[in-house]
Amino acid sequence: MDTHSTVQIVLFLAFTRFLVTGACFDSTCDRTGPLIRFPFWLQNLQPEQCGYPGFRLSCDSSNMTVLELPNSAPLTVQAIDYATQELWLNDPSDCLPSRLLTLNLSGSPFAGVYYQDFTLFNCSFDYRVYRLNPIACLSGQNYTVFATSSAKALRFLASSSCSLIATIAVPVQWSYFEQVLSSDLSDNIRLTWGAPSCGKCESQGGRCRLKSNSSNKIDCQISPSHRLPKGARYAIIIGAGIPAFLFFNALVCFLLRRIRVCWRRGRPEVEFTLSVVAPPRPVMTTGLDEPTIASYPRTVLGESRRLPNPEHNVCPICLSEYQPKDTLRTIPDCQHCFHADCIDEWLRLNAACPVCRNFPKSSAPVHAL
Structure with missing residues (x-):
């Protein structure tokens, strides 16, 4: 082969x-x-x-x-606790007492966790008078079935016009026995297994x-996580967690750096495209000196707010409407008016008119107020 x-x-x-x-x-x-x-x-x-x-x-x-138990009818499994090796069962037809009458756990690996004896009676009186809890699924129109674990109720029912049905051991759910006056036996039965x-x-x-x-x-x-001591598990978590965190941090830094580089590389292309569509205007990086700015005409508005151009009644820089006693300054070349404080600050940084972007002539005329 x-x-x-x-x-x-x-x-x-x-x-x-x-x-x-x-x-x-x-x-x-x-x-x-x-x-x-x-x-x-x-x-x-x-x-x-x-x-x-x-x-x-x-x-x-x-x-x-x-x-499916060997000697009994099938029961529905409500819950299983694998750690305590217990399970809870009930009747799929919602009449657990009828199943309890024939319950036989022999031949199965299961047994009751706790047992309590209940005696069932068939009575003909009105159960509401005696405040007893009937078993509805076993009762009929002219008779009522009761189950009790109380010695007092047992003596009462045995001495009345009731007939004994059976006494059965019920795998109850509680860990201590209570003397139950009457029960409908509808609660889940509790079983366990040993092997x-x-x-x-x-x-x-x-x-x-x-x-x-x-x-x-x-x-x-x-x-493996359950076999290792707690200190060893913490050491493994820390030993693996720190390198993982450093790797993740380095990966994030690398991605951010790549994004920043790509963004910077893309900026000249955008500016080049814009320059083709709209050529940039020349920019003057220095403004006017104070004597030149002071030579531009100043006007103090009166109550009538009479302006050279009545339509231009808002300062283009601060966008505020001119008010009486406001001091205005006019750029001689283009005759655009502004608040004196606004245009003075502008001209110290940029010599061009903020409205028309025209630069003043080298020797601007000075107008008397």
């Missing part, structure tokens, strides 16, 4: 092993149902080797998770599984 064929066989066997051992994923019948994993397994959704014998579940037509023992593994964050398909021995798989 050549090397190529050997590699193909090895890869095929590895792939087959993955399909057999790697398909044990958590599953559920619907979004609100309990999450199913070892020792339970969902028929038609998970392989049988993903569960433990006697822990088969299924999904009914309403997508409810169902447990396989995976509670310790689950409480440590691990997962149980079968060691092999040929035996019922189990193995606990704990993720």
Whole structure:
């Protein structure tokens, strides 16, 4: 056999092993149902080797998770606690007391967490007079069924016109016994299992599984983060986090630098395009000296606010309307008026008129006020 064929066989066997051992994923019948994993397994959704014998579940037509006990009718699984190895069951037909009358856990891996005896009576009197809680799904038009764990209620019902149905041990949910005057027995029953023992593994964050398909021995798989001491986990987090942060910071700096370079490279192209469409005007970087500015005509407005050009009644620099007693200054060449303070500051920085952008002649005439 050549090397190529050997590699193909090895890869095929590895792939087959993955399909057999790697398909044990958590599953559920619907979004609100309990999450199913070892020792339970969902028929038609998970392989049988993903569960433990006697822990088969299924999904009914309403997508409810169902447990079929060997000697009893199916019950719906309401919740599963894998760490405490407990599950809560109820009747899919909403008449749990009828199932409790025939409940038989023998032959199954389950047992009640706690048991409490309830006695059921069939009575013909009006239960509302005695404030008792009837079992509606077992009662009829002319009779009512009651269940009690109270010795006082038991004596009362036994001495009245009631017939005894049965006394049953109910896997109650509470950890201490209360004397219940009457109950409709509709609460979930609480069961547990002893084997396989995976509670310790689950409480440590691990997962149980079968060691092999040929035996019922189990193995606990704990993720590496749970095996390491807390100090070692912190060291790994810090050791990996600091380089990751530095790398991320360097990456951000590099990207910002690239963006800045690309933006700078793009600016001359934009300016060149603008220069083709609209040639830039010459810019004078220095303004006029104080004697030249002082030589421009000044005018103080009277109450009539009479201007050389009545339409220009707003200062083009500060955009304020001229008011009486405002001091105006006029640029001689173009006869544009401004507030004296506004245009003086402008001319110290730029000799061009801010309206027409024309530059004054070298020797501007001085007009008397």
